[in-house]
Amino acid sequence: MDHVSFSVCPGEILGVVGESGSGKSTIAKLITRQIDPTTGRIEIDGQDVTKLSGRALIPVYAKIQMVFQSPAGSFDPRRTLGDGICESLRNKGVPKAEREAKARSLLEQCGLPGEFLERYPHQVSGGQCQRAAIARALMCDPRVLIFDEATSALDVTVQKQIIELLQQLQKEKKLAYLFICHNLALVQQFCDRVVVLYDGKIVEQGMPDEVILCPQSDYAKRLVDAIF
Amino acid sequence: MKDTVTVRVQKVKKSGIKTRLIFFLILVAILLLVTLFANQIAPYDPYAQDLSRSMLPPSPEHWMGTDRYGRDLFSRVLVGAQTSIFATLALVGVISLFGTVVGTLCGYYGGALDSVVMRISDVCLAFPGLVFALAIAALLGGGVSNAVLALAVISWPKYARVARSQTLALKNSSFVAAARLSGSTSGQMILRHILPNILGPILVTAMLDIGTMMMELAGLSFLGLGAQPPTAEWGNMMSGGRSMLQTYPWLVLSPGFAIFLTVVIFNLLGDTVRDYMDPKNSRAR
Known part of the structure; x- marks a missing residue:
């Protein structure tokens, strides 16, 4: 990654597109502090989190959550979905009954019946698992959600349902999304603003319609040509 | 040409892994029970000497004969099982526990700790095992506990390596990242998510190791560095x-x-546990 600078405003959906190896997932990992930047700053809600580590990051994770690419891989195979969803509140010491009630209502908001709390990851489909992952991300009432190719492992009909769910949740909860994706059509219909990455650099950013209909940089032109 | 592809499904043959597992578990249970109650089962006092009855061949009276002090060999083999089997189980328990803890911490935290501990384990692995154990046992002096200690020193790296490689693979998985984002501390992540998921391979390694460790422990005793006479x-x-x-x-x-029988039973159990744990067999259970 090299000289990448952008911000996500409250309630905004920012799309990040680019080919494999362009650094999309690296951005997600940097923001959630799974890896350390060599230089630079990461601010969440005005707080510099670049130098935080260990326990100091726990309050940060109450504001920012992430949904991963592989649906089944993002839940511990030996624990129920409910365990995974409730983990953040369990770590905060919220009583069992209370956190399970919240998990149940969030699961229902995400379009899954409450009994999915008792299921294991291998017992549910990819789309159901991804809905559970969204519920898990919402458990601690974050302000920003990062989606790292969260819909790319799903088939198109399920993908459409998940996008509709995300739009609805975004309106209800006034969330900001950082939507990492390589599907330009999806970005065009779903995002408010888009950043195009190539080889670790931002080559273009702007409104999705502008970027996709009249791309300025060479790479963005090629990317658009390759698809349409 | 009528059909291009014809599919005819017959009942998929169920493999008998579970039956085998139960069978060997029962054998091991019998072995352990006999060992545990060896003192009650033994027909004679394993330490009572009677020189007038020395060197008798196997007979209905003495199933395995007697030794040069006239001690009943069958009783001595039974009581000897307590030393051999329990010391082996203790040894495997200690090294698998220690190796797993060290390996998991190294894999999880990496860095200087990982480098230092893994170089130490390389040193342990670089020596031919039994020779190194002989040196340590000779240094510590005879006795079962010293022999166990000597073998533990050379054997833990195997478990540390298994645990470390499994932990490294899990550390980068999405569910561990998700647990971190859920505000779990490192300790919580290791206990809740990593250890339960690496236990399978560790258990298989330990089961397969019991036979080997029993042989090596008996080997040290044979050379006079383990259990001392007159201990059976x-x-x-x-x-x-x-x-x-x-x-x-x-x-x-x-x-x-006795050694042959016990090692074979534990090895067969270890093989069966490995087959049972193999994810490719998950449908055949």
Whole structure:
């Protein structure tokens, strides 16, 4: 990654597109502090989190959550979905009954019946698992959600349902999304603003319609040509 | 041409892994029960000497004959099992626990700790195992606990390596990242998510290791570095009868057969556990 600078405003959906190896997932990992930047700053809600580590990051994770690419891989195979969803509140010491009630209502908001709390990851489909992952991300009432190719492992009909769910949740909860994706059509219909990455650099950013209909940089032109 | 592809599904043959597992578990349970109650089962006092009855061949009275002090070999093999089997189980328990803890911490935290500990384990692995154990046992002096300690020093790296590689693979998985984002501390992540998921391979390694460790422990005793006479232990019983192998073969054959039987049973159980844990067999259970 090299000289990448952008911000996500409250309630905004920012799309990040680019080919494999362009650094999309690296951005997600940097923001959630799974890896350390060599230089630079990461601010969440005005707080510099670049130098935080260990326990100091726990309050940060109450504001920012992430949904991963592989649906089944993002839940511990030996624990129920409910365990995974409730983990953040369990770590905060919220009583069992209370956190399970919240998990149940969030699961229902995400379009899954409450009994999915008792299921294991291998017992549910990819789309159901991804809905559970969204519920898990919402458990601690974050302000920003990062989606790292969260819909790319799903088939198109399920993908459409998940996008509709995300739009609805975004309106209800006034969330900001950082939507990492390589599907330009999806970005065009779903995002408010888009950043195009190539080889670790931002080559273009702007409104999705502008970027996709009249791309300025060479790479963005090629990317658009390759698809349409 | 009518059909291009014809599919006819017959009932998929169920493999008998579970039956085998239960069978060997029962055998091991019998073995352990006999060992546990060896003192009650043994027909004679394993330490009572009677020189007038020395070197008797196997007979209905003495199933495995007697040794040069007239002690009943069957009773000594039974009671010797307590030393041999329990020391082996203790050894495997200690090294698998220690190796797993060290390996998991190294894999999880990486960095300087990982480099230092893994170089130490390389050093342990660089020596031929039994030779290194001999040196340590000789340094510490004889005795079962010293022999166990010597073997533990050379054997833990295997478990540390298994645990470390499994932990490294899990550390980068999405669910561990998700647990971190859920505000779990490192300790919580290791206990809740990593250890339960690496336990399978560790258990299989431990089961397959029991036979080997039993042989090595008996080997140290045979060389006089493990259990000391007159303690009944299979290795030193074989050692005691070594010089009379041609004239009184039962002195060596009785404990030898006991070792053979026990090692085979534990190895077969280990193989079965490995097959059972193999994810490719998950449908056949």
